[in-house]
Amino acid sequence: MSEHITDFSRLAVHTQTNKPWSLAECLENYGTAGITAVSIWRNVIAPIGIGEAARLVKSSGLAVPALVRGGFFPAASESGRQAALDENRQIIDEAAALGAEMVVLVVGAVPGIPLADARQQVQDGIAGVLAHAESAHVRLAIEPLHPMYAGDKSCVTTMKQANDICEALQHPLLGVAVDVYHVWWDDQAQAEIARCGANDWLFGFHICDWRIPTRDLLTDRALMGDGCIDIAEIRGWVEAAGFDGYNEVEIFSEEQWASDQVDYLARIKHAYLTQS
């Protein structure tokens, strides 16, 4: 079991958690709330452009653990796979512009491509952009997704599969982002998190909760404590693996997005201290 969290020094919030807010609103409200780090989703960059986004972030003083999200490597055609490489190189450049530590990779899946073949395409795709990540000094973090996304979002559904790709490619800028929502059910999660630690490639840790019942596959995640995940236990595994980065709150929730966001941010802070 991990120690209780006693302050907000390691708290980061994903912009998508407060989806109603623009990037500027996220930065202002997080800063006011004493939150020192933000992970940025590309949708909040799109309306203002990467130059303006980078300027806002820099003047806010907030740290940026991650830009979310690159990946989606598998494609039915060679040209499709090539387009994915180009897109990922652009995302890496955006991460560098924002001063983000890492790009989170949602690796992709395509109906009709067997999952094992898709994972090979993911490995080849990552191999194809590592030199670019190197020149931009940006880490790449494979995020295994819950198996309910295996059809169209991620052929990597377990920590083991993510670790196997990292092991095959062996690059100091390639690692794994652990999200409790995606891995809590997996009886191999603890062992594979330890494997991340042993290899020094545990780059990110995302928290939220699994609501019961879950009413939507995409947008019904719960605030920490409002679901069935033992978040502190998994945080203990991550910390035992040597992780000392940010605990990133990443919650997609129509219910919470419909609430007052300033109030919600206060509830996030409370849940972070008491339920994580």
Place this chain on the structure above:
Amino acid sequence: MSEHITDFSRLAVHTQTNKPWSLAECLENYGTAGITAVSIWRNVIAPIGIGEAARLVKSSGLAVPALVRGGFFPAASESGRQAALDENRQIIDEAAALGAEMVVLVVGAVPGIPLADARQQVQDGIAGVLAHAESAHVRLAIEPLHPMYAGDKSCVTTMKQANDICEALQHPLLGVAVDVYHVWWDDQAQAEIARCGANDWLFGFHICDWRIPTRDLLTDRALMGDGCIDIAEIRGWVEAAGFDGYNEVEIFSEEQWASDQVDYLARIKHAYLTQS
């Protein structure tokens, strides 16, 4: 790869697939359609009682691979676990009355009980009803459920976990039901299906498809061919493991339930021959 299916001799349909129909309507329409086997859900028994249900089934001449469903063993209290044992003994008796080969076990999960502890409770619960299954000559088939049900329906989310329980208990009446919907994403499914075969405990095989996008966690399964699962490939694994029982069509779909059920049954037969 498996051989093409050329006839309906191994086709079974679950009553829940045609949820708008009563048991009598299922039996009549399946019989008319040349379908010789039906797996029966308890909800169609409830309105008429087990005696009348057994009489209807017997006079229909249809075989009954499975009664669905027993299980739900884990509970927070000893009295709750005892109640689950009693309930499962009653379900076994119902299966015997219907002449069903097996009871399918959806094993259960309870928020707040760690999954590993819940799996131990499942194993203990099954151990507690095996003597009853023996006296009733009814098989028990553990059905691993997709990890999206780990919160409240099944702490057994992989074939490996189901096999481990079978291995621990080692009883000729205890085995596994494989549902493509629940296992298709699992990179260990093929090996664990082979393990079932090697131990002679592969009791059931359920088919449907994974719709993209899946709009509901419970009731948006697809007709074979309308999703991304390579059903024939998994059927090949099952047959390579020596399985020669029924291919049971089990589809929960609000969309299909809203359609004309006689027409839907014809589409099921067509998809069975061409997409399974």
